[in-house]
Protein backbone atom coordinates (compact mmCIF):
# COMPACT_ATOMS: atom_id res chain seq x y z
CA UNK A 1 0.00 0.00 0.00
CA UNK A 2 1.04 3.64 -0.33
CA UNK A 3 2.02 5.35 2.93
CA UNK A 4 -0.41 8.25 2.31
CA UNK A 5 -2.84 9.56 -0.38
CA UNK A 6 -0.05 11.27 -2.42
CA UNK A 7 2.33 8.34 -1.94
CA UNK A 8 5.40 10.26 -0.74
CA UNK A 9 5.08 10.19 3.05
CA UNK A 10 8.56 9.28 4.41
CA UNK A 11 10.12 9.45 0.92
CA UNK A 12 13.69 10.65 0.44
CA UNK A 13 12.89 11.80 -3.09
CA UNK A 14 9.84 14.01 -2.82
CA UNK A 15 7.96 15.84 -0.14
CA UNK A 16 4.56 14.54 0.94
CA UNK A 17 1.72 16.99 0.22
CA UNK A 18 -0.74 15.45 2.70
CA UNK A 19 -1.78 16.93 6.02
CA UNK A 20 -1.23 14.80 9.14
CA UNK A 21 -5.03 14.37 9.32
CA UNK A 22 -5.15 13.08 5.73
CA UNK A 23 -2.35 10.59 6.44
CA UNK A 24 -4.13 9.37 9.56
CA UNK A 25 -7.51 9.07 7.86
CA UNK A 26 -5.88 7.14 4.99
CA UNK A 27 -4.25 4.66 7.35
CA UNK A 28 -7.37 4.20 9.44
CA UNK A 29 -9.09 2.85 6.34
CA UNK A 30 -7.08 -0.29 7.02
CA UNK A 31 -8.85 -1.42 10.17
CA UNK A 32 -6.92 -2.68 13.20
CA UNK A 33 -8.43 -6.19 12.97
CA UNK A 34 -7.36 -6.40 9.31
CA UNK A 35 -3.82 -5.16 10.06
CA UNK A 36 -3.55 -7.67 12.89
CA UNK A 37 -4.05 -10.44 10.35
CA UNK A 38 -1.14 -9.26 8.18
CA UNK A 39 2.13 -10.70 9.48
CA UNK A 40 4.70 -8.27 8.12
CA UNK A 41 4.48 -4.50 7.72
CA UNK A 42 7.73 -3.29 6.17
CA UNK A 43 8.26 0.30 4.97
CA UNK A 44 9.91 0.36 1.55
CA UNK A 45 11.70 3.28 -0.08
CA UNK A 46 11.50 3.74 -3.83
CA UNK A 47 14.99 3.31 -5.28
CA UNK A 48 16.57 4.75 -8.39
CA UNK A 49 18.42 2.75 -11.07
CA UNK A 50 21.81 3.70 -9.60
CA UNK A 51 20.92 2.22 -6.25
CA UNK A 52 19.46 -0.82 -7.96
CA UNK A 53 22.68 -1.45 -9.89
CA UNK A 54 24.88 -0.96 -6.87
CA UNK A 55 22.75 -2.99 -4.48
CA UNK A 56 24.75 -5.52 -2.45
CA UNK A 57 24.27 -9.15 -3.46
CA UNK A 58 22.41 -10.90 -0.67
CA UNK A 59 21.96 -14.61 -0.01
CA UNK A 60 20.81 -16.59 -3.04
CA UNK A 61 17.18 -17.67 -3.28
CA UNK A 62 18.42 -21.26 -3.19
CA UNK A 63 20.16 -20.68 0.16
CA UNK A 64 17.11 -18.94 1.61
CA UNK A 65 14.86 -21.74 0.38
CA UNK A 66 17.01 -24.30 2.21
CA UNK A 67 16.85 -22.22 5.39
CA UNK A 68 13.05 -22.01 5.18
CA UNK A 69 12.68 -25.75 4.57
CA UNK A 70 14.90 -26.50 7.58
CA UNK A 71 12.81 -24.17 9.75
CA UNK A 72 9.59 -25.84 8.57
CA UNK A 73 11.02 -29.28 9.38
CA UNK A 74 11.82 -28.10 12.91
CA UNK A 75 8.24 -26.88 13.30
CA UNK A 76 6.71 -30.15 12.06
CA UNK A 77 8.96 -32.21 14.34
CA UNK A 78 8.09 -30.07 17.36
CA UNK A 79 4.37 -29.55 16.88
CA UNK A 80 3.20 -31.55 13.80
CA UNK A 81 2.14 -28.34 12.03
CA UNK A 82 3.64 -25.09 10.78
CA UNK A 83 3.78 -22.05 13.06
CA UNK A 84 1.24 -20.32 10.84
CA UNK A 85 -1.38 -22.92 11.80
CA UNK A 86 -0.86 -22.80 15.57
CA UNK A 87 -3.73 -21.63 17.74
CA UNK A 88 -2.90 -19.09 20.44
CA UNK A 89 -3.20 -21.82 23.10
CA UNK A 90 -0.80 -24.08 21.20
CA UNK A 91 1.61 -21.18 20.74
CA UNK A 92 1.56 -20.42 24.49
CA UNK A 93 2.15 -24.10 25.25
CA UNK A 94 5.20 -24.24 22.96
CA UNK A 95 6.72 -21.08 24.42
CA UNK A 96 6.19 -22.46 27.94
CA UNK A 97 7.49 -26.01 27.37
CA UNK A 98 9.26 -26.57 24.06
CA UNK A 99 11.01 -23.57 22.55
CA UNK A 100 10.88 -21.66 25.81
CA UNK A 101 10.58 -17.89 25.78
CA UNK A 102 13.27 -16.27 27.94
CA UNK A 103 12.23 -13.90 30.73
CA UNK A 104 13.97 -11.04 28.90
CA UNK A 105 12.02 -11.71 25.70
CA UNK A 106 8.67 -11.66 27.53
CA UNK A 107 9.64 -8.50 29.40
CA UNK A 108 10.53 -6.77 26.15
CA UNK A 109 7.22 -7.77 24.59
CA UNK A 110 5.22 -6.68 27.63
CA UNK A 111 6.96 -3.30 27.55
CA UNK A 112 6.30 -2.88 23.82
CA UNK A 113 2.66 -3.88 24.29
CA UNK A 114 2.02 -1.19 26.88
CA UNK A 115 4.11 1.53 25.25
CA UNK A 116 2.89 0.96 21.69
CA UNK A 117 -0.68 -0.04 22.63
CA UNK A 118 -0.81 -3.27 20.66
CA UNK A 119 -4.05 -5.27 20.58
CA UNK A 120 -4.31 -8.74 22.12
CA UNK A 121 -4.38 -10.23 18.64
CA UNK A 122 -1.19 -8.40 17.70
CA UNK A 123 0.44 -9.85 20.84
CA UNK A 124 0.15 -13.43 19.61
CA UNK A 125 0.95 -12.34 16.04
CA UNK A 126 4.25 -10.89 17.24
CA UNK A 127 5.04 -13.98 19.34
CA UNK A 128 4.35 -16.26 16.38
CA UNK A 129 6.53 -14.14 14.13
CA UNK A 130 9.31 -14.20 16.75
CA UNK A 131 8.99 -18.01 16.97
CA UNK A 132 9.47 -18.28 13.19
CA UNK A 133 12.49 -15.97 13.39
CA UNK A 134 13.93 -18.20 16.13
CA UNK A 135 13.25 -21.30 13.99
CA UNK A 136 15.02 -19.75 11.00
CA UNK A 137 18.17 -19.34 13.11
CA UNK A 138 17.77 -22.77 14.77
CA UNK A 139 17.57 -21.15 18.22
CA UNK A 140 16.74 -23.35 21.19
CA UNK A 141 15.01 -20.60 23.18
CA UNK A 142 13.06 -17.50 22.22
CA UNK A 143 15.26 -14.48 22.97
CA UNK A 144 14.72 -10.73 23.16
CA UNK A 145 16.43 -10.21 19.78
CA UNK A 146 13.79 -12.42 18.12
CA UNK A 147 11.06 -10.28 19.70
CA UNK A 148 12.71 -7.02 18.67
CA UNK A 149 13.07 -8.23 15.08
CA UNK A 150 9.40 -9.27 15.05
CA UNK A 151 8.40 -5.86 16.45
CA UNK A 152 10.33 -4.15 13.66
CA UNK A 153 8.02 -5.86 11.12
CA UNK A 154 4.87 -4.48 12.78
CA UNK A 155 5.37 -0.80 11.99
CA UNK A 156 1.79 -0.03 11.07
CA UNK A 157 0.47 -1.20 14.43
CA UNK A 158 2.34 1.67 15.98
CA UNK A 159 1.38 4.32 13.46
CA UNK A 160 -2.29 3.45 13.41
CA UNK A 161 -2.82 3.90 17.13
Ligand SMILES: [Zn+2]
Pocket residue numbers: 004005006007008009016017018
Ligand atom coordinates in the same frame (compact mmCIF):
# COMPACT_ATOMS: atom_id res chain seq x y z
ZN1 LIG B 1 1.37 12.29 1.12
